[in-house]
Every structure is written in C-alpha cells, then in structure tokens.
Amino acid sequence: MATSIRSLAVAFCFGVLMATANCALAEEGALLPPPAPDGTPAESDQPKPAAETEEGETVPTAVAADEPTAAPAEAPAGAGEGAQEGEPLGDPKDERAKAEDQDKDEDDGEKEKEAAPREGDVKGAEGKEEAEPEPVVPPAPEPTPEQLEQRRKRAEDFKSLGERFFDFPVTGSTTTRYRIRSGEGAKDQDIYQLVTMDVGDKQVHRATGHFDLRFSADLDSRRTGINSDVFYNVLDTYSSALDLRLYSCYADIHRVQGIEFIRAGRQFMFETPEILQFDGLRLDTEGFFGKYDVRFSFYGGIPVHQFAPSTSEDVVAGLAAEGRPWETARMRLDWTHAADDINRHRAHHNDLLALSLWQTFRNPNIHIYGRATALDDEIRDATARVVYSKPEWRLQVSGSYQGWFQQLRRTSNEFDYFFDTLQGQEPYHRGTIIVSKGWNDHFWMEGGATARRLTGEESQFNREFDRYHVTFQIRDLPVKGLTFSLTGMRYDGHEHAPSTAQAGGDITYQWNKENRTSVGTDYSLYKFDFFAVNERDEVRGYYIKHRWRPTKWARLDAKYEFEESRTDNFHTFTASFRFDF
Numbered sequence: 001m002a003t004s005i006r007s008l009a010v011a012f013c014f015g016v017l018m019a020t021a022n023c024a025l026a027e028e029g030a031l032l033p034p035p036a037p038d039g040t041p042a043e044s045d046q047p048k049p050a051a052e053t054e055e056g057e058t059v060p061t062a063v064a065a066d067e068p069t070a071a072p073a074e075a076p077a078g079a080g081e082g083a084q085e086g087e088p089l090g091d092p093k094d095e096r097a098k099a100e101d102q103d104k105d106e107d108d109g110e111k112e113k114e115a116a117p118r119e120g121d122v123k124g125a126e127g128k129e130e131a132e133p134e135p136v137v138p139p140a141p142e143p144t145p146e147q148l149e150q151r152r153k154r155a156e157d158f159k160s161l162g163e164r165f166f167d168f169p170v171t172g173s174t175t176t177r178y179r180i181r182s183g184e185g186a187k188d189q190d191i192y193q194l195v196t197m198d199v200g201d202k203q204v205h206r207a208t209g210h211f212d213l214r215f216s217a218d219l220d221s222r223r224t225g226i227n228s229d230v231f232y233n234v235l236d237t238y239s240s241a242l243d244l245r246l247y248s249c250y251a252d253i254h255r256v257q258g259i260e261f262i263r264a265g266r267q268f269m270f271e272t273p274e275i276l277q278f279d280g281l282r283l284d285t286e287g288f289f290g291k292y293d294v295r296f297s298f299y300g301g302i303p304v305h306q307f308a309p310s311t312s313e314d315v316v317a318g319l320a321a322e323g324r325p326w327e328t329a330r331m332r333l334d335w336t337h338a339a340d341d342i343n344r345h346r347a348h349h350n351d352l353l354a355l356s357l358w359q360t361f362r363n364p365n366i367h368i369y370g371r372a373t374a375l376d377d378e379i380r381d382a383t384a385r386v387v388y389s390k391p392e393w394r395l396q397v398s399g400s401y402q403g404w405f406q407q408l409r410r411t412s413n414e415f416d417y418f419f420d421t422l423q424g425q426e427p428y429h430r431g432t433i434i435v436s437k438g439w440n441d442h443f444w445m446e447g448g449a450t451a452r453r454l455t456g457e458e459s460q461f462n463r464e465f466d467r468y469h470v471t472f473q474i475r476d477l478p479v480k481g482l483t484f485s486l487t488g489m490r491y492d493g494h495e496h497a498p499s500t501a502q503a504g505g506d507i508t509y510q511w512n513k514e515n516r517t518s519v520g521t522d523y524s525l526y527k528f529d530f531f532a533v534n535e536r537d538e539v540r541g542y543y544i545k546h547r548w549r550p551t552k553w554a555r556l557d558a559k560y561e562f563e564e565s566r567t568d569n570f571h572t573f574t575a576s577f578r579f580d581f
Contacts (some may be wrong), residue, residue, distance in 0.1 A: 173196055176576065278303045280302060283299070335354075452464055521542045
C-alpha cells in the first residue's frame with residue numbers, strides 16, 4: 001500500500017512538473033489558444049498595433065470597440081440660446097467681438113490666479129511673498145531602436161543557458177563527483193550524479209516547479225556488505241551497486257490572494273527546528289497586520305525516510321507562526337507532530353515545540369539569535385548566538401551556546417536521525433567565542449576558545465574537551481592573490497584524551513579568475529563519520545586542492561587528502577564537475 005501511494009506521489013510530482021512547464025510556456029506566449037470553431041482566428045490572435053515602452057514592453061494602442069468616442073464640439077455661446085421668439089438676432093461681427101472679449105477676460109482671470117501665490121509658497125521666515133516657480137522636468141527621451149537593441153543584448157548576459165534554450169525560465173545544475181579511498185589494504189570507488197532544476201519564475205508565472213535527483217554507483221567489483229569493511233557505509237547495505245534517490249519534486253502555486261505559495265509534492269522544510277522531508281502539501285500565507293508582518297505556515301504528509309522504509313501510517317504535520325513584535329525583531333513559533341511506525345509492532349508519536357527569536361541592534365551593530373525546543377512537554381535543547389561587528393575597525397566578535405538537556409532516547413525518525421549510531425546521547429553543554437580583527441587590508445588575526453562539558457557518562461561520539469586556537473593570516477602579499485594562514489591550537493581532553501599542542505596552515509593562490517590552488521594541513525583531536533559509524537582520534541590531515549572555472553557555467557574541483565591517526569592511514573581523491581544551466 002505504501003509503495004503504491006509513494007509511486008502515485010512520484011508520478012503526480014512529475015505530472016505537475018510537466019504541467020508547470022506547459023503553464024510557463026503558455027504564459028510566455030509559446031502556447032497559443034486554438035482557433036475559433038468557424039475557422040476564424042481567436043480573439044487573442046488578432047494583430048493589434050502596439051507601441052514599445054522604454055523597458056521594451058509592448059502596450060496596445062488600439063481603442064476598444066466599446067470605448068466612447070470623442071464628443072462633438074459645443075456650439076458657440078449665443079448662437080441660438082437666449083434668443084426670444086420675434087427678437088432680431090445680433091450682428092455676427094458684434095457677437096464675434098463680444099465672444100473674443102469674454103475669452104480675453106477669462107484668460108486674464110486665469111493668468112491672475114496662476115500668478116497669485118499658493119499656500120505654502122510664501123517663505124514667512126524670509127519675508128518673501130513671491131512664489132518660486134516650480135522646476136520643469138523635461139520628459140524622458142524616447143529610446144531609439146538601437147538603444148533598445150543594446151538593452152536586449154545586455155539582458156541576454158544575465159540569462160541562464162536554460163532560459164536561452166527554452167525561451168522561458170529554466171535554471172539548474174548538474175554535478176558529477178568521483179571519489180576513491182584507500183587504506184588498511186582496502187579500496188573503495190564511488191561516483192555520484194546530482195541534478196537540480198527549477199522551472200518558471202514566481203514573479204511572473206502562477207505555477208513553478210523544482211526537483212532534486214541523485215544517482216550513485218559503487219564501482220568496486222567486490223562488495224562484501226559486511227561491517228568489517230574499512231569503507232563500509234549505509235549504501236553497502238543494499239544488494240545493488242546502483243542507487244537512485246529522488247530528494248524533492250514539487251510544484252508551487254503563486255499569486256493567490258492572501259497566500260504566498262501553495263506547494264505540492266516531495267519537499268524539504270529547512271525553516272523548522274529539525275529538517276523535514278515528506279510527500280505532501282504546504283501552504284504559506286502573506287504578511288498580515290501591517291508592520292507586525294504576521295505569517296502562517298501549514299504543512300503535512302507522509303515522511304520520507306531515505307534509509308528506512310516508510311508506511312502509509314507514518315505522518316508528519318505541523319504549523320508555524322512568525323511575525324515582528326517590534327521593528328528590529330522577528331519571532332517564530334513551530335509545532336511539529338510526527339508518527340513513526342518503526343517495526344509495525346511499535347509506533348512512536350512525538351510532538352516538538354520550538355520558539356525562535358532574531359534581534360538586531362543598529363548601534364552598536366549586534367545580531368542575536370536564540371531558540372529553545374520542547375519534546376513531549378519536556379525541554380530538550382537550547383541554542384543562542386550573538387555577533388557584534390564593527391566594519392570600520394575590521395572587528396567581529398561572536399559567541400554561541402548549545403545545551404542538550406535530555407538523554408537521547410528512541411523517538412520518531414524526524415526528531416532523531418542518528419539514534420542507531422549514537423545509541424543514546426548524554427546531556428551536554430558547549431560554548432564557543434571567536435574574535436576576528438583585521439589590522440589593514442593585508443593582516444588579519446582570529447582567536448577563539450571552545451569548551452564542551454557532559455552532565456552524564458562519556459562515550460563514543462560524546463566527549464569532553466577544551467580547544468583554543470589563534471590564526472594569523474596575510475592577504476595579497478608579497479603578490480596579489482596569495483594568502484597565507486597559520487593556526488596554532490591546543491586541545492585538552494581531560495581524563496580521557498591527552499592534552500596536545502598542534503599547528504595547521506594553508507596557502508592559497510588565485511592564479512587568475514579561472515584558477516585557484518590551495519595546499520595545507522589541519523588537525524582534529526576527534527574526527528567523526530556518522531554514516532560509517534566511525535570515530536578516529538588524533539587525526540592529522542594534509543591536502544591539496546584546485547578549482548578551475550573554464551566558463552561561468554562550469555566548475556571543476558579536484559582534491560587529494562592524506563590522513564594519519566594512531567591506528568590507520570587513508571588516502572582520498574575526489575574530483576567533481578559542476579555545470580550550471
């Protein structure tokens with residue numbers, strides 16, 4: 001049943017996407033209405049004379065058939081009015097003279113009115129009673145055909161390749177990434193293909209569409225699929241070496257009164273405290289109540305579990321409200337409900353409530369962000385971040401805090417993606433402060449400290465430590481485009497890891513607009529790989545990477561990295577090619 005629903009949902013997404021493309025074509029004029037039944041052209045096909053505006057838009061100049069025509073000129077005064085029966089009519093010359101005198105008197109009266117000062121024109125402070133003449137703004141000159149053609153050519157430079165090819169908004173990218181890893185007598189090769197595309201322009205079209213697709217292949221001939229493999233990951237749990245995943249495929253409806261957009265299909269929600277992926281509907285309203293800009297969001301559907309089966313009984317739904325309680329602040333309240341039938345014998349129903357606040361101060365320039373969440377009526381975690389910047393001093397100071405107050409337990413998958421890896425995370429507190437200062441255009445320094453403390457037992461992926469670092473950077477010296485960075489750091493692992501002082505560095509050179517090369521080394525006391533369920537200690541890494549942009553539409557990246565730790569050494573080479581259209 002779930003497979004049928006999921007297949008129908010995916011088919012519906014692609015059907016809506018094609019309908020969106022047709023809608024965009026129709027609104028761009030690519031699809032014309034059919035002719036009338038009698039064989040005459042449709043009304044919209046009739047040619048109309050048009051004038052071109054400065055922006056290049058065409059404006060019809062023909063007058064509609066139902067618009068009134070100009071009224072006939074009125075007869076001169078005295079030509080027939082006021083003449084009593086039997087009274088002789090005046091001499092035509094005398095009547096013409098009287099009319100001219102009357103017109104002259106009226107013109108003189110209008111001139112006197114125009115010459116008289118208007119209210120607000122008299123400058124009482126200076127004692128002037130004469131009105132200053134208003135400046136006359138000449139009309140903008142009409143663009144010549146050559147100027148219009150130049151504007152069209154300049155506009156072409158900002159169009160994507162998709163817009164040029166299809167003659168309506170189609171944008172996106174395709175990325176091909178190859179990775180080979182070796183170490184401990186093992187080797188692993190994988191290739192990934194990612195495609196993303198947007199159809200339509202929400203400022204112009206009533207309907208737009210979007211989708212993300214990923215294809216991966218394991219190129220190794222031997223795939224044991226067991227946990228003892230060095231490079232074992234979640235994709236190795238499948239019997240096939242090929243894997244295809246549809247991340248998103250949805251259509252948006254715009255220009256509905258009071259609604260910002262309506263979204264249908266497979267989609268992500270990044271605004272919520274936990275990133276959600278589901279097949280369903282979402283509706284966001286426009287702002288209400290003026291300066292308070294109150295907006296609402298409603299969503300719901302069947303959750304998508306990329307590495308776990310989903311059933312028709314799984315549900316995710318929620319709503320959010322946000323607004324501006326005062327001019328420099330924004331507040332958001334989220335409620336999300338998730339039901340997850342994990343093994344058909346035990347279902348989890350959880351509710352997550354979150355309150356977020358963004359506050360900006362202009363003088364001094366301080367940005368504050370804070371969020372607190374409650375899971376099933378118990379406070380789960382809290383996050384706070386403060387950033388102070390003084391651009392004229394080249395100074396920035398930032399501090400952050402994250403606290404987790406509950407022991408991690410099995411919940412719905414939407415609220416805990418890594419339970420099978422972490423096996424219960426203990427409560428902890430983590431604080432960081434970083435200060436960055438530029439002395440001039442060439443010399444910069446950064447210093448910071450991080451502390452992580454547990455309120456429970458220490459375990460894998462859940463450590464206590466202190467880290468201090470200082471980075472000194474030189475830019476565009478001795479030649480433009482060259483950057484040196486040197487970092488000194490100290491780790492204190494308390495009772496479960498050694499205290500150590502280490503150094504890292506990076507040299508980057510921008511050869512030209514198309515080429516950039518970086519060489520460097522770094523150090524991590526703990527390095528995590530959640531997908532491989534792996535944690536390594538005291539890892540020193542060396543890397544070299546290069547980026548080449550042959551055109552503004554394409555980018556090629558290559559990176560080699562060597563990592564050594566107390567127990568093993570690894571080599572990794574990655575190459576990726578991205579093409580934007």
